[in-house]
Amino acid sequence: MLRKIARVIVVYRHSLAIITLFLLILSAYGLTQLRFESDLSKQLPEDLEAVKSYFTLQNEFGTGGSALIYVKIKSTEEVSDIRDPRVIQAMYNLEQRLKQREYVTDTFSIADLCVQILGRLPKNKEEVNFVLSVLPEKARKGLISEDYSSTIIIVNMNRERNQKALVRVYNDIESDIKRSNFPQGVDVVLTGDLGITYKVLEMLQNDMNRTMAVAGVIVILILLYFYKSPIRMLVPLIPLVFGVVMTLGFMGLLGIPLDIATSTIGAMIIGMGIDYGVHVTNRYYEERAKGEPPEVAAEEAIAETGKALLGAALTTIAGFLALSISTLPSLRRLSITLVMGLGLTALNAVIVTPALAILEEDFRRVVLKKEEIISIGGGEGKIAFIFGKWGAWIKRFPWAALLIALVISGVSFYGLTKVTTEVRLEKMIPMDLPEIKALLDIRSEFGGQDEVYVLIKADDVRDPTLVRAILRFEREVKADSYMNNVFSAESIADEVLQKYGYIPQDKEEISEALKDSSLVSSDYSMTIIKFKGNFMGVTQSEFNRIMEYFEQQIKQADFPPGTKVELAGDAYLNYVLNNLVNEELGKISTIGTLIVVLVVFLIFRKPTIATAMIMPMFLGALWTIGYMGLAGIPFSQTLAGVVSMIVGLGVDYGMHITHRFLEELREGNKTPIITAMESVGPGILVGALTTAGGFLALLTAQLTAIHDFGRVLAVGIFASMFSAYLVTPAILQLEFGRKLKEVRE
Incomplete structure (x- = not known):
């Protein structure tokens, strides 16, 4: 099936190029429709009670x-x-x-x-x-x-x-x-x-442009090093650029905003998408080095590499699709953009790359008068020689490779116990900004100006019994200021006391005191208690404790029957988001892993082969989370889906090695593990370096959340690659080594 598709792509490559150009023009218009989103309430589900209360505060008060x-x-x-x-x-x-x-x-x-x-x-x-x-x-x-x-x-x-x-x-x-x-x-x-929200928005815009530019430079330098030619380098690069432009353009057309999560999409697609083009390009030049004509080499590259690319793309997309089940809108948007971006990049790699490879050869032959053919994936380069030696070592000592992986996993398990969460917006921007320094000074010098609202709903909040209950609640909370960091409080009870010096029994007298109040709704069905203090300037665990204190006080408060009391406001939204991130982390990681495992077993069916492919993703995710704990990087709303993403990416490396191993095994190669590492090892290295390079470009971002996102994903890529080099060939050698030995004997 793939060979037939490959033949169609090669034969109709010029027509497909015209369709691609049309999509590019459409995407260019979409780029003008892109918008940025920095509102915290848009990162939470609209039907969440805390979000409804938040909008009630906006509309009524x-x-x-x-x-x-x-x-x-x-x-x-x-x-x-x-x-x-x-x-x-x-x-x-x-x-x-x-x-x-x-x-x-x-x-x-x-x-x-x-x-x-x-x-x-x-x-x-x-x-x-x-x-x-x-x-x-x-x-x-x-x-x-x-x-x-x-x-x-x-x-x-x-x-x-x-x-x-x-x-x-x-x-x-x-x-x-x-x-x-x-x-x-x-x-x-x-x-x-x-001030802080504006700075976040400004940084989102600057960070997206900067990280995309840096990712592009990193990828270009790596490709130049491996391909030794700026013209040949364009073969895998141009389809990648097409994929990135189409992704951002379609985001604009579909109305998907750029937020803290999706603003990283450009650098991420550059890093991940180049992998597809590199593998197709390497296989094309490998076939040309064997003497195959250009059309046949292109067909072979699509057909053979396409199998691994299809499996890799499906598992990666499966891992990213797990983000779509999240209740957090930002993660759902990230899921859509990643799946769309990878799909478009993979299509461009398969359709555009072979045509460009043939065009590049024609250009070299006609214009530059050169006929040489490069093959970084073949057996003649220095890198391939190193990987051949690595394959030979794995062949001799598979258990030693597994032991190394076990030791690293043990250290990572310890790191798991140190992992924390942090979702507050102000913690995601540099602490040396004037706006943050000023906020820290305000908290230290004026007791803090963060606000927590208690929203009270009743038939009539002017009820003297309710007003007294509000006064009792307010005083109890203020009395515990050493525990809750409350600096001041304001309520309708204070306004009534200010006018009369006591709480009257007559509702009409209370109405007189509240006629100009901004703390009560126009129909007197709602009122708020506003607490000010230093809530956001503390650690995440301390912040959680303060919010839990307010929740507990509301449960224990003696309000009249029929009164509904709930927390609201920006600070409480941060607390709700933190709890959601903790819930989503486990759910998305588990479902994402199960989906990827299911896809692998459905494609390859054999348990041992499937295990060889999926072990790098398990170990890559484990080692990455262990690193986060040891390095003190907390999970944020951006990083909630990182395990699912690493699982989707990590399985690719084991898949490429396993696919080539089985191909060599079918052809009667008596040392398939050496040949597999020799042939696809360099390609995996190039792909991992470019992918990690795209992620490391996020280190140039000003926003701490994006900075950490890039660092964690880059570690995840290297962890998955290294575990694939260690574990996948060791499992394959243990499974098939005995059979190969019997055949040789």
Whole structure:
């Protein structure tokens, strides 16, 4: 069947080239439709209760996001400290500009307090000191640092959380900051939810372009080294470029956004896709070295290599398809793009590569007047000689190879016990960014400005019994601030107390106190308790403990019957995402592995042969996760599917070795293991180096999540390759070595 298809591809290669060019033009249009996504809520299922509560906060209470503007004295030459009236004036000017923006619901700073207490802006430092002396100590510490070197402006917003809106809002606020006339020596940094999300979006765009460029350079250098010719190098490279452009173009046409996971797709497809073209190219030149004419060599390359490529592509796609069962939209999108990218790249490798190989030979013969033929997969190169020696060693000492694999696995099992998870967005960007430094300073100097909301639903939240229950709950949580890092709290109970000094029994009196409240819905069916503190700046385990504390307090709270109480907000979404990642990790890894094993057994049927093929994927995944634990790399939403991906990729190497071994065995070769390692070993090495090179290109990314993703996948590729060189030939030798010995005797 494959030989017939190969013959059709060779005969109609010019027509197929025209179809490919049409798809490229279509893809070029799709590239203009690509968009980026950095909203955390879009990484979670829409039907999740926490996501529904999150959107309820947005729609009913206008908590569509927040920004913190950090004002710090950088140089004391012109401004001694933050109490300088010129600084207060600039802050007030900035707030007035911000309040004119339709998406800003409220702002708050020391400048507002000065106006409230003095009736105007202060004229000297003594007046600012008077305002600060009126404030309770806790409130003062929450607004201005002890050494008076910094303060904050809190900006509450209600905005659309898409790419265009995010960029517009960020640029608007940056423009307002520049026009507010802060004195020289004062540093003003936009941080918080808005600042960090914008930086993530900006880095996603830059990282995608950078990592694709670096991956391309790495692949080109490796191909130049092995093929020794820039023209011959284009044979496997051009189909790869076609595959990458088509993948990104179809993403734009299908409306698949680029997020933290899918923004790596370009570098990943470059790294993985080159493998297909390399194997077809190597087999073509190997057949030409034997004296076969170009058309026959192309047909043989497609037919013979196609078997291994088809199995490899199917198992890799099977591993990636396991991501599609995830409840996390980001992993489902990654699954679609990877399957589509690998499918397009494999098709281009099989259809375009042979045509280019023949064209390259014609060009060399007619234009360059050269007739030499290269065969890096044959038995005459230095690399092939090394692999031949390796095959001979495996042939003599198969048990030694298995023992080495066992020792490495033992160390990896220890690393497994050290693996953790981390999903918070701010932990995925470099700690030396001004926005992150400012956020860390805010947490250390002002007690933290992270928010956790408790959403309360009832028939009527003005019920005095419910208001008292809210007050009790709020005070109990604040009393445990040493455990939960809560800095301050705000609720309708506080507003009622502020007006009357007590909680009235009359609902109408409570209504009077809440008539201008932003903490209650228009129909009085919902209200929120807003807790502020340092929740996100702690370790993941500490963050989980704090969120679990809130969940436990809600369960134990004495609210009236019929009242529904639940956590909500960005911080809680991070906690829910962390739990989902832990659940998805086990589910996706298990199902992905089972699918790949099933595909291998369905294709090859024989247990020993199938085991020889699948062992590298098991060991590659085990060694990689062990490395993550030892290196302190946590699982994130991006890395949740990494085991399934390594399983899908790792089986390819064992498949190529096994396929060539069986081919040599059928042809009567008495040392098939040596010939198999000699012939496909170099091709696997080139493929692994280029694949890992594509992944290592992700190390140039600024986002820590993408950086770790590339490092882990590169380790996974090398681990799978090394285990294939060790375990697959050893198992094949143990299974068939005795039979071969009997035949020789």
